[in-house]
Amino acid sequence: MNFGTVGTGWITTSFIEAAKLSEQFNLVAVYSRTKDKAQKLAHTYNAPAYFSNLEEMAKSDEIEAVYIASPNSLHFEQAITFLKNKKHVICEKPIFSNTAELEEAYRTAEENGVYLFEAIRNIHTPNFEILKEKIHMAGKIRSTILPYIKYSSRYDLLLQGEEPNIFSATYSGGALVDLGVYPLFLAVGLFGEPVKTNYFPVILSSGVDGSGTLVLEYEDFICTILCSKISDSVAPCEIQGEKGTFILEDAAPISEIRFIDSHTKESQIISVVQEEKNMVYECKNIARIIETSNTKEYHELKDLSKIVLRITEEARKQNNIVFASEK
Numbered sequence: 001m002n003f004g005t006v007g008t009g010w011i012t013t014s015f016i017e018a019a020k021l022s023e024q025f026n027l028v029a030v031y032s033r034t035k036d037k038a039q040k041l042a043h044t045y046n047a048p049a050y051f052s053n054l055e056e057m058a059k060s061d062e063i064e065a066v067y068i069a070s071p072n073s074l075h076f077e078q079a080i081t082f083l084k085n086k087k088h089v090i091c092e093k094p095i096f097s098n099t100a101e102l103e104e105a106y107r108t109a110e111e112n113g114v115y116l117f118e119a120i121r122n123i124h125t126p127n128f129e130i131l132k133e134k135i136h137m138a139g140k141i142r143s144t145i146l147p148y149i150k151y152s153s154r155y156d157l158l159l160q161g162e163e164p165n166i167f168s169a170t171y172s173g174g175a176l177v178d179l180g181v182y183p184l185f186l187a188v189g190l191f192g193e194p195v196k197t198n199y200f201p202v203i204l205s206s207g208v209d210g211s212g213t214l215v216l217e218y219e220d221f222i223c224t225i226l227c228s229k230i231s232d233s234v235a236p237c238e239i240q241g242e243k244g245t246f247i248l249e250d251a252a253p254i255s256e257i258r259f260i261d262s263h264t265k266e267s268q269i270i271s272v273v274q275e276e277k278n279m280v281y282e283c284k285n286i287a288r289i290i291e292t293s294n295t296k297e298y299h300e301l302k303d304l305s306k307i308v309l310r311i312t313e314e315a316r317k318q319n320n321i322v323f324a325s326e327k
């Protein structure tokens with residue numbers, strides 16, 4: 001499938017390389033606000049076309065799908081532009097700023113006969129599939145702790161008085177929507193929609209959360225999600241059941257999963273070694289869903305994105321974290 005990219009950060013090059021590895025995508029165009037940057041990226045990855053005008057790019061007949069990796073608040077308008085021009089859209093997490101945007105974008109995709117996906121790498125990995133298959137080994141789940149904590153060098157810039165996009169309410173930033181969504185997708189993918197959610201953030205001078213604790217209440221247990229961009233941690237994820245505990249080295253890309261039997265204390269690794277360019281799995285899944293018109297899987301992914309966005313929107317509402325586009 002011929003695809004183009006929007007944004008020139010490191011994640012765009014990771015996606016381009018993973019897309020190539022998947023053997024399902026062929027890079028035909030790149031976009032940057034700056035012509036020189038677009039030309040340079042196109043040259044590096046042998047893309048035949050480059051654009052600094054998004055509308056022009058969206059009209060190109062050569063492009064079937066586009067990967068969007070711009071600041072969060074721009075996802076919606078850019079996605080709509082491509083969807084209206086009948087291009088499939090793979091949009092980086094967090095897909096949009098709120099559920100109203102999500103509903104409108106899915107409607108636009110449907111009206112134009114194309115697909116819209118959120119690029120969330122961990123739920124497409126083989127190790128997530130294994131975890132879903134083996135979750136019964138833990139018995140009744142009783143507690144779950146899922147951290148995604150990573151100090152961001154962009155926090156240093158905030159402390160120096162700048163406002164990097166990812167810490168900005170103008171660009172729909174913050175720890176929960178940036179990092180918290182990884183464990184949140186795991187939780188919703190494994191356990192479904194929680195009955196109740198509560199978010200306890202640390203709010204920064206820019207008005208968004210630098211870190212926070214998201215408490216998901218399920219019928220029989222609590223799932224605690226810890227996210228931070230202003231501190232570091234080596235704590236793994238734990239899913240604790242009456243019969244055993246799963247220990248995940250990380251929430252994304254889920255590199256290793258260990259299971260410890262509560263009674264025998266025996267420990268076993270149940271994960272496989274995944275590709276280093278782990279975005280390859282989302283590339284393969286997305287290409288397969290589009291090519292086989294697999295509406296069942298498409299709707300499952302759509303529902304996951306909807307629930308996750310509903311939760312982060314509610315979490316922001318509880319704490320008066322308002323993005324600029326919502327004012």
Ligand SMILES: NC(=O)c1ccc[n+]([C@@H]2O[C@H](COP(=O)([O-])OP(=O)(O)OC[C@H]3O[C@@H](n4cnc5c(N)ncnc54)[C@H](OP(=O)(O)O)[C@@H]3O)[C@@H](O)[C@H]2O)c1
Nearest residue numbers: 007008009011032033034037069070071072092093094165
């Ligand atoms: N899946 C993952 O593992 C992963 C990892 C990192 C990031 N992400 C996601 O990828 C997206 C981009 O993240 P990032 O950290 O690369 O963001 P970023 O550095 O703030 O911006 C990404 C690109 O957007 C363009 N851009 C920057 N500021 C802009 C502005 N004010 N107006 C218009 N365009 C602007 C720039 O490209 P040009 O200057 O070339 O136009 C830049 O390369 C986010 O949604 C993020 O959540 C995902």
